[in-house]
Amino acid sequence: MIRALVAAALFGAFVSGGAQVFRTGVDAIRVDVLVTDGRQPVGGLTIGDFDLRDNGVKQTIDDLQVGEVPFSMMLALDVSGSMAGAPLADLQDGARAALEALQPGDRAALIAFSHTITTATPWTSDRQPLASAITGLKAIGSTSLFDAALAAMVQRDPEPGRRNLLIVFSDGRDTASWLPGFAALDLAARSEIVIYGVTLDSPWRTRPPSLDRRSGIRLAPDQTIASPSDFLADLATRTGGTRVTSSLAGLRRAFAKIVTDFRSRYVLTYTPRNVSATGWHRLSVTLTNRKGEVTARRGYEGGS
Amino acid sequence: MGAGILSLVVAIGVGLPGADAQDLSLDQYAAIVEQFRSTPERAIEQATALSPSQFRAAATRARAGGAGWTPVQFQAAMLVHLEAAFVLARRKDERVWAHIQAGGELGEVLGRNQDHAWFVHRWYMVVLRVLGDEDRLKTVRRAWTALPWNAAIVELEIGLRFEYGVVTPSEPVSGIYAQTLNSPKLPLALRHLERGAAAGVLVAALHAGRLRMLQGDDTLARRHFEQAATSSTPSTRYLAHLFLGSLDERDGDVASAERHYVAASSAFPYAQSGRVALAALLARSGRGREAVAIVTRTPPAHLDRLSFDPWWLFLPPNPFEVGDTIKAMYAEVQQ
Numbered sequence: 047m048i049r050a051l052v053a054a055a056l057f058g059a060f061v062s063g064g065a066q067v068f069r070t071g072v073d074a075i076r077v078d079v080l081v082t083d084g085r086q087p088v089g090g091l092t093i094g095d096f097d098l099r100d101n102g103v104k105q106t107i108d109d110l111q112v113g114e115v116p117f118s119m120m121l122a123l124d125v126s127g128s129m130a131g132a133p134l135a136d137l138q139d140g141a142r143a144a145l146e147a148l149q150p151g152d153r154a155a156l157i158a159f160s161h162t163i164t165t166a167t168p169w170t171s172d173r174q175p176l177a178s179a180i181t182g183l184k185a186i187g188s189t190s191l192f193d194a195a196l197a198a199m200v201q202r203d204p205e206p207g208r209r210n211l212l213i214v215f216s217d218g219r220d221t222a223s224w225l226p227g228f229a230a231l232d233l234a235a236r237s238e239i240v241i242y243g244v245t246l247d248s249p250w251r252t253r254p255p256s257l258d259r260r261s262g263i264r265l266a267p268d269q270t271i272a273s274p275s276d277f278l279a280d281l282a283t284r285t286g287g288t289r290v291t292s293s294l295a296g297l298r299r300a301f302a303k304i305v306t307d308f309r310s311r312y313v314l315t316y317t318p319r320n321v322s323a324t325g326w327h328r329l330s331v332t333l334t335n336r337k338g339e340v341t342a343r344r345g346y347e348g349g350s
Numbered sequence: 351m352g353a354g355i356l357s358l359v360v361a362i363g364v365g366l367p368g369a370d371a372q373d374l375s376l377d378q379y380a381a382i383v384e385q386f387r388s389t390p391e392r393a394i395e396q397a398t399a400l401s402p403s404q405f406r407a408a409a410t411r412a413r414a415g416g417a418g419w420t421p422v423q424f425q426a427a428m429l430v431h432l433e434a435a436f437v438l439a440r441r442k443d444e445r446v447w448a449h450i451q452a453g454g455e456l457g458e459v460l461g462r463n464q465d466h467a468w469f470v471h472r473w474y475m476v477v478l479r480v481l482g483d484e485d486r487l488k489t490v491r492r493a494w495t496a497l498p499w500n501a502a503i504v505e506l507e508i509g510l511r512f513e514y515g516v517v518t519p520s521e522p523v524s525g526i527y528a529q530t531l532n533s534p535k536l537p538l539a540l541r542h543l544e545r546g547a548a549a550g551v552l553v554a555a556l557h558a559g560r561l562r563m564l565q566g567d568d569t570l571a572r573r574h575f576e577q578a579a580t581s582s583t584p585s586t587r588y589l590a591h592l593f594l595g596s597l598d599e600r601d602g603d604v605a606s607a608e609r610h611y612v613a614a615s616s617a618f619p620y621a622q623s624g625r626v627a628l629a630a631l632l633a634r635s636g637r638g639r640e641a642v643a644i645v646t647r648t649p650p651a652h653l654d655r656l657s658f659d660p661w662w663l664f665l666p667p668n669p670f671e672v673g674d675t676i677k678a679m680y681a682e683v684q685q
Binding site: 161163165196197199200201221222229232233236259263264265266269 | 596665
C-alpha cells in the first residue's frame with residue numbers, strides 16, 4: 047500500500063545564513079522522493095518514470111538527481127531517564143552507525159534531549175566532535191519530545207543547496223514539553239526537511255499520555271489538546287519520511303539503513319505551471335511504468 | 351557582583367568562623383546573601399561557620415525598612431538560613447534553630463506582601479518537612495500560621511492540590527480533557543484558587559487562569575493571566591506571559607503573542623519553554639534566523655542553573671515535593 051503519495055519542498059526556501067523564508071513568488075519546487083519495492087529502495091529510475099501533480103495538475107519535471115546532492119543529518123536523541131544503562135549504549139551504537147554511513151561531503155549535528163534540550167554538536171563535517179558528543183551522552187530526566195522536534199527543525203543546516211535529514215529517536219511519549227505536538231507537526235509540513243522517526247518496539251510507545259504533563263495550550267483554533275497517539279509517525283509522514291520501530295539491539299542497523307535509504311532518494315525539481323502561486327499545494331508523485339511504493343511530502347505552502 | 355562586594359566576601363571568608371565573635375556588618379551579611387545567588391555552596395559554608403550572635407544583629411538590621419533590601423535579597427537570605435540549618439541539623443548542631451528563627455523573621459517582613467507570601471509559605475513547608483524536632487516546630491508552626499496572608503495562601507495550596515488531582519488521571523488525552531471539564535475537583539480547585547487570586551496571591555491567579563483556559567473560558571483565563579503577569583516573582587510572571595502568548599497566537603494576534611513571549615523570556619532568558627515558544631512563532635512567520643538564535647541561546651557553562659524552567663514546576667511529581675520546591679525557590683532568587 048502506498049503510504050504517502052504526495053510530496054514537495056520549496057527549492058531555495060531558506061536563504062543563506064539560516065533564515066527560513068517562504069518566497070512570495072515560487073521559482074522551482076524540489077521534491078524529495080523515496081521509491082521502494084518491499085523494503086528495498088528502487089534505483090535506476092529516470093524522469094519519465096515519475097508522474098508529478100501539483101494540486102492535481104500534471105507538471106513537467108525539469109531535473110532529477112539521486113545520491114549526488116550532499117546532505118546534512120541532524121540526530122535528535124532522547125536521553126531521558128528511561129534510556130539509562132544498556133539502552134543508552136545501544137542508542138549510542140545506533141548514532142555511531144548513522145555517522146559511519148555518511149560520506150565525506152555530508153555534514154551532521156547532534157541534539158540530545160530529556161526535559162532539557164541540548165545542542166551537543168553544531169553542524170560540522172568533522173566526525174570527531176560528533177563521536178565524542180555521542181560517547182558523552184548521559185540519560186536522565188523526563189522527555190520533551192515535541193519541543194525537541196521543533197528545536198531540531200529550526201536548527202536545520204543553513205548551508206545552501208543541501209538536503210536535510212532529521213532523525214528523531216525517542217523511546218517513549220512526551221512528558222514535559224511546553225508546546226503541543228501540533229507546533230512541530232505544523233512546522234514539519236512547511237519545511238523541506240525529511241524526518242525519520244525511530245521508536246522502540248516496546249509498551250512505552252503505546253502508553254497514553256496524560257494531561258498533567260501538558261500545558262494545555264492551543265496554538266490554532268482547530269488544534270485539539272490531544273496529540274496524535276503516534277507523534278513520530280505523523281511527523282515523519284508529513285515530511286515524506288517514515289517512522290521506524292526497532293528493538294534496542296536493532297538500532298545500529300535501523301540508523302544505518304535510514305542514512306542509506308535517504309541517500310537513494312530521488313530529488314525531483316519542477317517549476318509549477320497552471321496552478322495558483324499561493325496557498326497550500328497538494329502534491330502527488332506516482333510511478334508511470336514501474337511498480338513501487340512512493341514516499342514523499344504531502345504538499346507545500348505557496349507564497350502569499 | 352561588584353569588586354567591593356567581592357572583597358568583602360573574601361574578607362568574611364578569611365575572618366570566619368567563630369575564632370572572632372565580632373558581629374557581621376549589614377554589608378558583610380548582604381555579601382553572603384549576594385554570593386548565595388551565584389555560588390550557594392560557598393555562601394552556605396560561610397553561614398554555617400557563624401555563631402548566632404554574629405548574624406543575628408545583621409539580620410535584624412536587614413529586616414529594618416531602612417536597609418532597603420529587595421524582595422529577592424530577602425528570599426536569598428531566607429534560603430541561606432534554611433540551607434545552613436539543614437547542614438547544621440545533619441551535624442546535630444543546636445545553631446540550626448537560630449538560623450530558622452532568623453529566616454522566619456525575614457519571612458515575616460517579606461510575607462507582608464501577598465505576592466511573596468507563597469515563597470514564605472513554601473519556606474515553612476520545607477522546614478516542617480525536613481526538620482524533626484516536634485517541640486521546636488510548634489513554635490515555627492505558630493509563626494507560620496500567624497503570617498498575614500496565611501488564609502489566602504491556604505486557599506492557594508488547597509486549590510493546587512485539587513488542580514493536581516484534576517489533571518492526573520490515567521486515561522487517553524482526549525478522555526482526560528473531557529474528564530478535566532467534568533471532574534468534580536475542577537470547580538473545587540477553581541473556587542480555592544480564585545479566592546487566593548482575589549486576595550492578590552498572583553500565583554493563584556496563574557493556576558486559576560490555566561484551569562479557565564482548559565475550560566475554554568478565555569475571558570476569565572486572560573483576566574487571571576494578566577493579573578499574574580504583574581507579579582514581581584519572575585516564575586509567575588514568566589508563565590503568565592507564556593499562557594497569554596499562546597492565547598494570542600491561537601487568536602491570530604502574532605504581534606501580541608511575540609510581545610508576551612519576549613516578556614516571558616526577559617524574566618527567565620534561558621528557560622526552555624519561553625525560547626521554544628518564541629522560536630516556534632518566529633519560524634512559522636518566516637523568521638528562521640531569529641528562531642535559531644533564540645532556540646540555541648544557552649547560559650555560560652558555569653551559570654547552568656539559569657536554564658531552570660518554571661514550567662517544570664507544573665510537571666509531576668508536584669509542587670509540594672521538597673526537592674523540587676527548594677529547586678524552584680533557588681531559581682527564583684538566582685535569576
